[in-house]
Amino acid sequence: MQDTNSWCASRWRSRASAVLTMLCTVVALLFAAGRLPAAAPIAVAVADFDYFDTSGEVVDQSAEHRARVASFAALLRDNISAQGGYRVVSIECPDHPCTATSMSQNLFIAAARKAGARLVVYGGIRKMSTLVQWGEIQLLDLEAEKLLMRRTVTFRGDNDAAYRHAANFVSDTLRETMPKP
Known part of the structure; x- marks a missing residue:
């Protein structure tokens, strides 16, 4: 049972880490886009x-x-x-x-x-x-x-x-x- 719990916890941390990484990337891109507005003609x-x-x-x-x-x-x-x-x-x-x-x-x-x-x-x-x-x-x-x-x-x-x-x-x-x- 211990091995199953640790395997589930490890897998959950891995997925959470991947989601967190993607979320940080999206936020960083949105922030950068907001800081660099398109030049007016x-x-x-x-x-x-x-x-x-x-x-x-x-x-x-x-x-x-x-x-x-x-x-x-x-x-x-x-x-x-x-x-x-x-x-x-x-x-x-x-x-x-x-x-x-x-x-x-x-x-x-x-x-x-x-x-x-x-x-x-x-x-x-x-x-x-x-x-x-x-x-x-x-x-x-x-x-x-x-x-x-x-x-x-x-x-x-x-x-x-x-x-x-x-x-x-x-x-x-x-x-x-x-x-x-």
Whole structure:
């Protein structure tokens, strides 16, 4: 009888020890998860882009250019949103397009801050000739009050595909430069 009791007691202690170990592990994991909350997404404002046509072409393409420049900014917004960890916010301004040059620097930054942005992407595109366009893209960290990136990009073509290609390249460049959430 003694051997049976000790065998039962030993087995009970072994099971209790295993249950206690699992319980401690679960509690430790829950505690660690509670101490490390998920990072909030970083708010990013992508302003409209300025456009300058210095090509001297005879045909007025201003409507097409406005549409392409607007789609360029929209694609940047979509690409940033799709990255995860970032939340795109809209800058409100009295007149559209809402660009960094359409209002004073102080008003532009105030509008971005009012929108809740930590980061602001802005710039402009210039058409030099029928084949060559270039853009200047800037990334400003409002929290650190620091320009994180100023990049000049060139692209060939004056069509939707050229603008899409340029926007995807700029999105990749921003992804490498933006602070990680």
